[in-house]
Amino acid sequence: MVVLKVFFPSCCSSAESGLLVGHWIPEQNSAVILAVVHFPFIPVQVKQYLSEVRQVTQVNVSVLGTWSNCKKKEESLSEFLEDLGTIFSHEPWIQLCKETDSKFWSCSIIQKHPSTPKEDEIILVYYDQRKVMLSHLHPPGNLTNSTDHKAEDASKLAILFDTVAKSKVLFMKDRYDDGPIKLTHWQSEGVEASIIVELMKQASIPVCMLLTFLLSFVSSVCKSRVLKFWPLCFIWSKLSTCEQLGHRLEHLQVISSNRKAQNQPQLMRKANIFVSLLADVALGILLMSWLYRKNRIGHLADTLIPVADHVAKELQDLLQWLMGVPAGLKMNRALDQVLGRFFLYHIHLWISYIHLMSPFIEMILWYVGLSACLGLTVALSILSDIIALLTFHIYCFYVYGARLYCLKIYGLSSLWRLFRGKKWNVLRQRVDSCSYDLDQLFIGTLLFTILLFLLPTTALYYLVFTLLRLLVVVVQGLIHLLVDLIDSLPLYSILLRLCRSYRLAAGVKFRVLEQKTGKPLRLLMQINPLSYGSVVQTYRLPTYSCYPKDSWGSLCKKLFLGELIYPWKHKGEKQD
Amino acid sequence: MEEREDCIALQCRQYSASCREFSVRCQPVQLRSLSAATCSVWLAAYWLFVLTQNSMVLSAAIFITLIGLIVYLHFVKIDQESLLVIASLGIQMTSSYASGKENTTFIEMSRVKDVVINEAIYMQKVIYYLCILLRDPLDPQSVSEVVPLFQQRPRTMESELPFPKGGCFRARVQAHCWVSVMKTAVL
Numbered sequence: 017m018v019v020l021k022v023f024f025p026s027c028c029s030s031a032e033s034g035l036l037v038g039h040w041i042p043e044q045n046s047a048v049i050l051a052v053v054h055f056p057f058i059p060v061q062v063k064q065y066l067s068e069v070r071q072v073t074q075v076n077v078s079v080l081g082t083w084s085n086c087k088k089k090e091e092s093l094s095e096f097l098e099d100l101g102t103i104f105s106h107e108p109w110i111q112l113c114k115e116t117d118s119k120f121w122s123c124s125i126i127q128k129h130p131s132t133p134k135e136d137e138i139i140l141v142y143y144d145q146r147k148v149m150l151s152h153l154h155p156p157g158n159l160t161n162s163t164d165h166k167a168e169d170a171s172k173l174a175i176l177f178d179t180v181a182k183s184k185v186l187f188m189k190d191r192y193d194d195g196p197i198k199l200t201h202w203q204s205e206g207v208e209a210s211i212i213v214e215l216m217k218q219a220s221i222p223v224c225m226l227l228t229f230l231l232s233f234v235s236s237v238c239k240s241r242v243l244k245f246w247p248l249c250f251i252w253s254k255l256s257t258c259e260q261l262g263h264r265l266e267h268l269q270v271i272s273s274n275r276k277a278q279n280q281p282q283l284m285r286k287a288n289i290f291v292s293l294l295a296d297v298a299l300g301i302l303l304m305s306w307l308y309r310k311n312r313i314g315h316l317a318d319t320l321i322p323v324a325d326h327v328a329k330e331l332q333d334l335l336q337w338l339m340g341v342p343a344g345l346k347m348n349r350a351l352d353q354v355l356g357r358f359f360l361y362h363i364h365l366w367i368s369y370i371h372l373m374s375p376f377i378e379m380i381l382w383y384v385g386l387s388a389c390l391g392l393t394v395a396l397s398i399l400s401d402i403i404a405l406l407t408f409h410i411y412c413f414y415v416y417g418a419r420l421y422c423l424k425i426y427g428l429s430s431l432w433r434l435f436r437g438k439k440w441n442v443l444r445q446r447v448d449s450c451s452y453d454l455d456q457l458f459i460g461t462l463l464f465t466i467l468l469f470l471l472p473t474t475a476l477y478y479l480v481f482t483l484l485r486l487l488v489v490v491v492q493g494l495i496h497l498l499v500d501l502i503d504s505l506p507l508y509s510i511l512l513r514l515c516r517s518y519r520l521a522a523g524v525k526f527r528v529l530e531q532k533t534g535k536p537l538r539l540l541m542q543i544n545p546l547s548y549g550s551v552v553q554t555y556r557l558p559t560y561s562c563y564p565k566d567s568w569g570s571l572c573k574k575l576f577l578g579e580l581i582y583p584w585k586h587k588g589e590k591q592d
Numbered sequence: 593m594e595e596r597e598d599c600i601a602l603q604c605r606q607y608s609a610s611c612r613e614f615s616v617r618c619q620p621v622q623l624r625s626l627s628a629a630t631c632s633v634w635l636a637a638y639w640l641f642v643l644t645q646n647s648m649v650l651s652a653a654i655f656i657t658l659i660g661l662i663v664y665l666h667f668v669k670i671d672q673e674s675l676l677v678i679a680s681l682g683i684q685m686t687s688s689y690a691s692g693k694e695n696t697t698f699i700e701m702s703r704v705k706d707v708v709i710n711e712a713i714y715m716q717k718v719i720y721y722l723c724i725l726l727r728d729p730l731d732p733q734s735v736s737e738v739v740p741l742f743q744q745r746p747r748t749m750e751s752e753l754p755f756p757k758g759g760c761f762r763a764r765v766q767a768h769c770w771v772s773v774m775k776t777a778v779l
Contacts, residue, residue: 019610019679019680021680021681044680045680137608137609137610139610139611139678139681141681171700171702172700172702173700523697523698524698525684525686525696525698526676526678526681526684526698528607528611528613528676531607531608537607537608537610537611539611539678539681544696544697544698
């Protein structure tokens with residue numbers, strides 16, 4: 017049994033009698049009705065208009081049948097409608113008939129050369145034309161990758177959505193026009209437009225041109241040779257603020273380009289970037305107004321120096337503890353004193369520099385706080401950079417401790433091999449046996465013993481400063497994660513899903529309407545919106561995201577061996 | 593065609609020659625279990641209040657009860673699951689939750705390869721569940737996905753053949769009849 021499906025727009029249910037105009041899909045045995053042409057019309061003009069529409073939209077629009085909406089079934093009207101079938105020949109010819117006070121329609125198919133002797137069953141599917149036209153179908157994940165699927169594999173729904181979306185030209189004329197053709201479709205109730213949107217569209221062109229000019233000026237300044245000298249470019253690469261600013265500059269360039277978006281993903285991306293930038297700047301200005309009210313930034317600057325002092329004092333106490341008897345462990349007194357005094361002097365230098373800068377801190381902070389108006393992400397990046405600068409001495413201590421420990425471990429492993437009579441063969445990259453002289457063995461064993469007994473002291477210093485460094489890294493990592501989140505969240509798509517959920521369709525859903533035996537099956541097709549999780553996943557903005565470079569295993573191995581760790585890797589960085 | 597079980601009810605409606613709907617209705621939320629859960633949470637909160645003399649515990653308990661109830665009704669408790677089979681269009685699965693939320697998935701007929709009863713080992717039993725095999729668009733012979741139908745958990749495990757988080761059947765024979773009915777409707 018062959019099933020014939022007729023997709024009928026619900027806006028045409030109350031249209032007056034006329035011709036059905038639409039697209040017939042023979043592979044799926046379904047007819048998509050796009051509009052109804054009313055009496056009176058001249059067949060030749062209708063045919064000419066439809067051929068014009070076909071040329072413009074590339075959709076095979078033709079007259080599919082007749083539609084009659086009258087109080088009682090009239091014999092003359094039905095004969096007239098059948099005669100029309102001979103003028104506009106279409107195989108099969110659909111005749112839809114509705115009585116004004118009845119819910120159930122009757123539908124009959126006339127086929128000149130019926131392919132099957134059995135009766136076809138007819139299914140009537142109502143769809144909301146405006147929503148189907150505006151929505152974008154997101155097929156399930158495994159189908160999006162195949163770009164060259166054959167016609168019979170192509171999704172039926174995608175063809176339906178495509179047909180309606182491409183026939184926009186057909187919806188330009190409606191029945192209140194003075195032309196020879198009077199159509200009914202979703203725009204017959206009136207064309208929607210908004211003055212604000214039109215004004216913004218007109219104003220956007222000069223604004224875009226101005227923005228492009230400014231951005232090209234800024235980017236030429238950034239790329240100039242002056243800023244590329246060695247110390248400066250090293251500093252720029254280390255500061256996360258510069259990366260974030262560069263990222264935002266790229267975004268602005270994307271928005272202000274004059275080229276119109278070619279397809280839906282590009283359009284959504286532009287819109288997402290624009291809304292995300294707006295939200296960022298709004299949050300930044302909010303933060304700025306909060307900071308500058310009641311001179312909070314002055315208070316912040318005033319507390320900065322005491323906090324740095326407090327951190328330095330805590331570190332000094334820690335070093336005094338390490339130089340004594342830390343956790344009951346007995347350290348080697350001489351090495352302990354040397355290391356402890358070295359680090360204490362370092363802290364003393366650091367505190368002197370901070371005190372030197374203290375009169376300028378408030379002014380610097382005041383001007384730096386102004387840059388929060390560029391966005392909340394910039395403010396967070398500046399915060400992360402300030403934390404990095406303030407804890408620079410912890411970083412230095414970590415590097416000293418790690419280098420010492422690393423040297424010790426390498427020395428120990430090499431001398432341990434000597435102890436057992438083996439040697440590392442650099443050429444063959446393996447351990448070979450080797451016969452040592454007596455004095456080599458004697459000195460080697462002596463050095464091995466010294467290094468072994470000095471190991472706990474160095475290891476303890478290394479452990480303490482590595483933990484401090486990891487703490488700072490974790491705090492910085494959390495701030496970067498937050499910046500990433502704000503950067504990549506597709507706010508426009510989420511708002512669209514909230515307010516106009518039919519625009520982002522994951523699929524359709526059908527509802528069975530009241531039935532009556534003898535009449536065709538009636539279904540209502542509604543749009544099934546995409547879930548929030550898939551919206552975020554599909555429309556995520558790409559970022560220079562930072563993610564852990566090493567797995568837990570390799571991180572532990574590096575910590576044990578004393579290699580320096582840089583746990584966060586940025587996408588654009590070269591592998592080292 | 594209606595079948596009454598201890599835990600679920602199956603209903604089958606035929607709208608026309610090419611359209612059928614199978615709906616499985618689960619037991620509604622019992623007042624007994626709801627009051628038992630609420631009472632136990634509040635008793636624990638009172639006991640903590642007696643220990644700590646902090647009234648925040650009581651407000652926290654009320655908050656937790658309300659939030660927990662809303663989450664349970666909206667995300668966990670499935671009231672009814674239905675399968676709508678429309679020949680040459682596709683298969684639609686709807687789950688409606690106790691709070692009124694409806695979750696719908698529609699699979700087009702061109703993606704459906706077959707409807708089968710699959711066996712699985714769950715804890716210490718072998719259970720049977722109904723599932724749809726989806727065709728891989730790149731390779732028409734292979735199966736790309738297996739979609740299990742009817743995800744509800746039965747309230748009592750008295751029947752022999754529970755579904756994985758699924759409804760109950762009295763016997764495998766009836767299950768086969770059901771599948772053959774679906775297959776004639778679908779393919």
